[in-house]
Amino acid sequence: EHQKLKRITTSRAATLDNVEIELHANIELPQDIPAVKLSGATGIGLFRSEFLFMNRADLPTEDEQFEAYKEVAAAMNGQPVTIRTLDVGADKPLGDLTDHTLNPALGRRAIRLCLSELALFHTQLRAILRASHYGKVQILIPMLCNLTELQQTFAAIERAKGTLSADNIPYDANIAVGGMIEIPAAALMAQAFAERLDFLSIGTNDLIQYTLAIDRADDSVSYLYNPLHPAILHLISQTLRAGEKTGKPVSVCGEMAGDPKLTRLLIGLGLRKFSMQSASLLSVKQQVLQTHSSEIYALTQKILKTSDADKIDGLMARLNQS
Ligand code: PEP
Ligand code: MG
Numbered sequence: 001e002h003q004k005l006k007r008i009t010t011s012r013a014a015t016l017d018n019v020e021i022e023l024h025a026n027i028e029l030p031q032d033i034p035a036v037k038l039s040g041a042t043g044i045g046l047f048r049s050e051f052l053f054m055n056r057a058d059l060p061t062e063d064e065q066f067e068a069y070k071e072v073a074a075a076m077n078g079q080p081v082t083i084r085t086l087d088v089g090a091d092k093p094l095g096d097l098t099d100h101t102l103n104p105a106l107g108r109r110a111i112r113l114c115l116s117e118l119a120l121f122h123t124q125l126r127a128i129l130r131a132s133h134y135g136k137v138q139i140l141i142p143m144l145c146n147l148t149e150l151q152q153t154f155a156a157i158e159r160a161k162g163t164l165s166a167d168n169i170p171y172d173a174n175i176a177v178g179g180m181i182e183i184p185a186a187a188l189m190a191q192a193f194a195e196r197l198d199f200l201s202i203g204t205n206d207l208i209q210y211t212l213a214i215d216r217a218d219d220s221v222s223y224l225y226n227p228l229h230p231a232i233l234h235l236i237s238q239t240l241r242a243g244e245k246t247g248k249p250v251s252v253c254g255e256m257a258g259d260p261k262l263t264r265l266l267i268g269l270g271l272r273k274f275s276m277q278s279a280s281l282l283s284v285k286q287q288v289l290q291t292h293s294s295e296i297y298a299l300t301q302k303i304l305k306t307s308d309a310d311k312i313d314g315l316m317a318r319l320n321q322s
Contacts, residue, residue: 005282009040013285015267016292023285024080024275026253030071035278040285043080045201045275046140046253047072049124050088057095059120065127073135080136082178082201082275083128085121086114087142091217105209110143115152125160132172140201144179144186150196153177182206182254187235190242197248201275202239204254208232227256228312233269233304240270251275263287264319268300296322 013021024045025036029052036044052060052068060068073081088094089109097117101107114121131137141153157177164171181187182203194200204227209216211232214225226232236252243250251273256262258276260283266274267288274284296319303315 008282008285008289009038011289013288015288016290017294019267019293020272021267021288022251022273023281023288024082024251024253024273025278025281026275027072027278030068030075032278033072033075037075039278039281041278041281043082043136044072044076045080045082045251045273047081047083048087049084050086050092050094053086053088053094054092059123062123062127062130065124066130069128069131069137070134073131073137076135078136080138082138082140083131084140084142084180085111085124085128089113105215111141111149111153112143115149115156118156121156122160122163125157126164129157129160129164129171129175130169132175133170137172138176138178138199140178140180142180142203143183143206144181144193145183146185147192147196150179150193180206180253181239181250182210184211184235187239190239191245194242194246194248194250199249199251200239200243202236202250202252202254204232204236204252204256207235207254211235226309227259227262228265228316229309230304230307230312233265236266236271237269237304244270249273258284260284260287261316261320264291264296265300265303265316267291267293268296268319269304 013023023041024043025039025041026046027036027044028048052065069083087110089098089107090105099108108116128137128139144150176198178199178201179193179197180203181190181200186193205216208225208227212229214221240250252271253275257274258280263284299319303312306312
């Protein structure tokens with residue numbers, strides 16, 4: 001059994017009909033890398049950089065951030081490392097930096113906060129760019145909602161690049177920049193985002209929260225937090241179509257990606273790239289290896305067309321038994 005698990009860990013992830021599926025890991029800190037290595041992940045799909053900022057009184061300096069990003073980039077040996085820029089606010093408050101407003105999830109968080117605290121953003125972008133010299137680093141922007149934010153973000157990246165060039169500090173001038181699709185508005189206009197970005201990553205945790213108006217941290221409504229709500233499946237499908245049309249890769253990095261009961265459905269909807277906590281990777285891979293992508297297509301389309309959430313459960317059971 002141990003040998004078998006080990007073989008699965010190192011084997012490539014492909015369906016029975018040989019469709020390659022990329023399985024990446026989510027991390028919070030460089031300390032998570034050994035678990036990533038054990039899991040057999042072929043990259044970091046989501047490095048939640050805010051954990052470098054949490055549980056301390058001051059902000060991490062550019063050098064501190066650079067060392068952490070570089071450590072991860074170097075450890076991954078040329079495999080992609082997707083560093084998400086600071087995503088604080090809402091469920092991740094940070095001292096005086098984040099506001100204590102009535103609806104923090106709808107407030108000044110993530111990219112909104114970075115674009116209103118440009119010095120802080122500049123420091124992080126310089127640190128990420130410097131690390132890009134030591135591995136295949138990618139930048140991921142959280143909570144995008146409109147194209148103006150994207151323009152402002154590109155301008156901030158250009159400014160950071162300019163100062164590094166002026167200082168003769170090496171960085172990857174072609175660093176890929178991707179955006180999180182986790183606000184329903186962004187999913188609805190995924191095509192416009194895909195045209196302007198190098199890749200998209202669907203944050204289903206927030207996408208579910210904002211689409212269904214269910215606070216992801218509120219136990220009293222958790223029974224309504226349903227990843228299989230038809231509206232969620234539509235938004236995921238629409239985002240995947242935008243990726244296909246524009247030729248840009250789309251991944252899912254929310255919890256849905258790590259749930260083996262959803263692996264087949266997501267493959268059927270067209271997902272080819274998953275990022276999850278390392279501990280889930282092996283069970284998701286086992287599902288991938290047992291899935292025939294063309295045989296499940298019809299049933300996943302049927303699930304996508306079902307507007308009655310209660311009927312979806314039965315169809316999902318059929319899908320996972322097929
Ligand atoms: C998400 O929203 O799905 C996500 C991956 O980001 P986080 O859980 O950190 O908000
Ligand atoms: Mg999120």
